[in-house]
Amino acid sequence: MDGAWYAGWRHVFKLDPDREITDEALDAICMSGTDAIMVGGSSGITFDNTVELMSRIRRYAVDCVLEVTSLEAAVPGFDYYFVPLVLNTDDAQWLIGRQAEAMKEFGSLIPWDVTAGEGYIILNKDATAAHVSGARTELEQAEVIALVQLADRLMRMPTIYLEYSGTFGDMSLVRMASETVSQARVIYGGGIDNAERAAEAARAAHTVVVGNILYSDLQAALSTVQAVHNTPFE
Amino acid sequence: MDGAWYAGWRHVFKLDPDREITDEALDAICMSGTDAIMVGGSSGITFDNTVELMSRIRRYAVDCVLEVTSLEAAVPGFDYYFVPLVLNTDDAQWLIGRQAEAMKEFGSLIPWDVTAGEGYIILNKDATAAHVSGARTELEQAEVIALVQLADRLMRMPTIYLEYSGTFGDMSLVRMASETVSQARVIYGGGIDNAERAAEAARAAHTVVVGNILYSDLQAALSTVQAVHNTPFE
Numbered sequence: 001m002d003g004a005w006y007a008g009w010r011h012v013f014k015l016d017p018d019r020e021i022t023d024e025a026l027d028a029i030c031m032s033g034t035d036a037i038m039v040g041g042s043s044g045i046t047f048d049n050t051v052e053l054m055s056r057i058r059r060y061a062v063d064c065v066l067e068v069t070s071l072e073a074a075v076p077g078f079d080y081y082f083v084p085l086v087l088n089t090d091d092a093q094w095l096i097g098r099q100a101e102a103m104k105e106f107g108s109l110i111p112w113d114v115t116a117g118e119g120y121i122i123l124n125k126d127a128t129a130a131h132v133s134g135a136r137t138e139l140e141q142a143e144v145i146a147l148v149q150l151a152d153r154l155m156r157m158p159t160i161y162l163e164y165s166g167t168f169g170d171m172s173l174v175r176m177a178s179e180t181v182s183q184a185r186v187i188y189g190g191g192i193d194n195a196e197r198a199a200e201a202a203r204a205a206h207t208v209v210v211g212n213i214l215y216s217d218l219q220a221a222l223s224t225v226q227a228v229h230n231t232p233f234e
Numbered sequence: 235m236d237g238a239w240y241a242g243w244r245h246v247f248k249l250d251p252d253r254e255i256t257d258e259a260l261d262a263i264c265m266s267g268t269d270a271i272m273v274g275g276s277s278g279i280t281f282d283n284t285v286e287l288m289s290r291i292r293r294y295a296v297d298c299v300l301e302v303t304s305l306e307a308a309v310p311g312f313d314y315y316f317v318p319l320v321l322n323t324d325d326a327q328w329l330i331g332r333q334a335e336a337m338k339e340f341g342s343l344i345p346w347d348v349t350a351g352e353g354y355i356i357l358n359k360d361a362t363a364a365h366v367s368g369a370r371t372e373l374e375q376a377e378v379i380a381l382v383q384l385a386d387r388l389m390r391m392p393t394i395y396l397e398y399s400g401t402f403g404d405m406s407l408v409r410m411a412s413e414t415v416s417q418a419r420v421i422y423g424g425g426i427d428n429a430e431r432a433a434e435a436a437r438a439a440h441t442v443v444v445g446n447i448l449y450s451d452l453q454a455a456l457s458t459v460q461a462v463h464n465t466p467f468e
Contacts, residue, residue, distance in 0.1 A: 083388050092326040096384060103380035110383075112416065117388030146337035149344075150330060154317050154351030156390040182346065 004158060005080055005114060006065075006185060009035040010202065011228040013221070014189065014211035017053045017073070018044030025218050030060035032225045038209065039078070040067030042128035042165075050075045067118070071102050081115040084161065086133045087147045088121050094133035119151035119160040124190060127165040141173050148177045152184040162205070164190025166212070168197055175204040175234070193217065198224035202231035238392060239314055239348060240299075240419060243269040244436065245462040247455070248423065248445035251287045251307070252278030259452050264294035266459045272443065273312070274301030276362035276399075284309045301352070305336050315349040318395065320367045321381050322355050328367040353385035353394040358424060361399040375407050382411045386418040396439070398424025400446070402431055409438040412467070427451065432458035436465035 013034045015021065018041050021029075030037065037057050039050060050066070050073045057064050058077070065080040074081075083102070086094040103110070121144060122135040130137050139147075144162075151157040160181065162174055168191030178186040188205035192198050193213040201208045208228050213221040247268045249255065252275050255263075264271065271291050273284065284300070284307045291298050292311070299314040308315075317336070320328040337344070355378060356369040364371050373381075378396075385391040394415065396408055402425030412420040422439035426432050427447040435442045442462050447455040 085388065087330060090326045090331070092324045092329050095326055095329060096321060096381070097324070099388065100377065100380045100384050103383045104376050107376075107380075110387075112387050115387070117390070142338050142341075143334065146334045146341075147330070149337045150334050153344075153346050153349070154319065154333065154391075156351070156392060157388075158390060 004116070005063075006036075006116060006159065006207070009063075009207050010233075011198075011225050012036045012038050012187075012207060012209045013214060014038045014040060014209050015053060015057070015214065016041035016211070017046070017049035019215055021215070023056070025214070026056055028218060028222060029214065030057060030062045032222050033229070034062065034225050036063040036065055036080075038065050038067055038082070040069060040082075042069070042132055045070055045073045047073050047075060051077075054078060068102070071098070071105060074102065074106065079114065081111070082118045082159070083115065084118045084120045085157075086120045086122065086135055087151055088137070088139060089133050089135050091134045094135075116158045118187070119147075119155070119157040119184070120163055121147055121160065122163045122165075123169060124164045124167045126167070127163065129163060129165060141170075141176065144173060145176060145180055148180050148184075148186075152181040157184055159185045159187055161187040161189065164188075167191045171200055171204045174201070178205055178233070192224055194220050195223040195227035198227040199231040202228040203234045206233060238350065239297075240270075240350060240393065240441070243297075243441050244467075245432075245459050246270045246272050246421075246441060246443045247448060248272040248274060248443050249287060249291070249448065250275035250445070251280070251283035253449055255449070257290070259448070260290055262452060262456060263448060264291060264296050266456050267463070268296065268459050270297040270299055270314075272299050272301055272316070274303060274316075276303070276366055279304055279307045281307050281309060288312060302336070305332070305339060308336065308340065313348065315345070316352045316393070317349065318352045318354045319391075320354045320356065320369055321385055322371070322373060323367050323369050325368045328369075350392045352421070353381075353389070353391040353418070354397055355381055355394065356397045356399075357403060358398045358401045360401070361397065363397060363399060375404075375410065378407060379410060379414055382414050382418075382420075386415040391418055393419045393421055395421040395423065398422075401425045405434055405438045408435070409468070412439055426458055428454050429457040429461035432461040433465040436462040437468045440467060
């Protein structure tokens with residue numbers, strides 16, 4: 001993982017193409033010192049709104065990664081691409097089926113050197129992504145850790161994303177996941193709405209994603225950048 | 235893949251714990267010059283018959299790997315372990331569910347340095363493994379290659395097993411898979427019942443597995459070792 005393009009990312013802002021953001025807010029976000037902007041969302045993502053958001057972010061030097069959740073919105077021109085595979089679903093379509101369809105569709109067009117898999121574990125039952133993918137969110141700690149081991153050791157997934165979108169997660173579990181992995185990078189997202197929570201997540205995960213609060217309290221969101229960068233991963 | 239324990243394997247004999255093999259035949263198999271003996275099967279595998287077969291093979295110096303398909307038959311004492319994840323199934327239980335259960339059960343007991351994932355693609359609809367796992371065997375070439383890319387590039391699976399058990403497969407597809415991968419090792423199994431077919435498979439795949447013919451024509455089976463070792467991978 002050391003040489004990979006995502007290996008140095010500690011703080012990431014996640015922007016949703018389906019939500020409005022002013023030019024002023026976007027300027028503050030892109031100039032905040034965050035390590036990367038991730039573009040993605042669970043619903044309403046189209047080619048057009050993804051292109052539009054990308055071209056606005058592209059005016060800045062910050063790294064920009066697309067989380068490819070639908071074939072239609074796989075827009076070229078990003079620096080990097082994450083492809084999520086939902087690990088805690090009984091429906092293999094969300095684990096592998098749709099992604100395989102995308103491979104088949106785009107084949108040799110895929111820029112593999114800037115594309116990486118994300119092993120997604122969705123842990124908030126109320127998250128849109130959980131509903132859409134039929135994720136089994138009611139997992140015991142041991143079940144989550146087993147999935148993390150499987151993704152890290154058997155599959156050798158480069159990243160594992162613990163997604164609590166909409167709620168602040170179980171930091172002891174996140175820390176356990178980060179301690180368990182042999183090579184994967186553990187990404188945490190969900191419920192980070194102030195500097196304290198950002199620091200807490202930064203102690204538990206390799207990479208911290210801050211999303212929703214950008215749309216409701218920009219100043220609080222911006223404060224998470226320094227909080228994460230000033231916190232060592234334990 | 236270069237330093238991995240399975241990286242040098244060109245020819246592998248696969249023995250089924252649920253089938254009878256005489257001491258004399260087992261001696262010939264273990265002394266044949268094959269690179270490894272794989273123990274595995276699709277039905278009737280128990281702890282007892284796996285232990286019994288293992289202890290008989292263990293009298294020889296040949297590398298011995300267990301393909302772990304059921305939790306009950308995960309016997310300690312093998313040199314190496316492969317854990318299959320069926321990639322072409324709609325039932326996530328066979329892709330990840332049962333394996334995660336095993337991780338949860340055995341946790342820290344798993345010898346990770348001698349354990350690797352196998353991305354299984356089952357391509358003969360009549361194979362027992364296809365029935366058991368609900369594999370979608372009627373795939374176009376492009377769909378198979380898409381799964382191979384996904385396993386190799388997104389998941390970074392160390393091995394991809396093209397399983398035609400009971401029939402000789404499409405060697406042009408196997409070759410395409412081997413040419414497609416960036417780091418995974420492509421394993422081929424199915425229908426190799428003489429030296430010519432063994433050589434053909436050895437040109438198309440990194441590793442060739444010979445199984446059933448051991449039980450019906452031992453001499454033909456033994457002839458595949460040299461055939462594979464004398465054939466360069468193209």
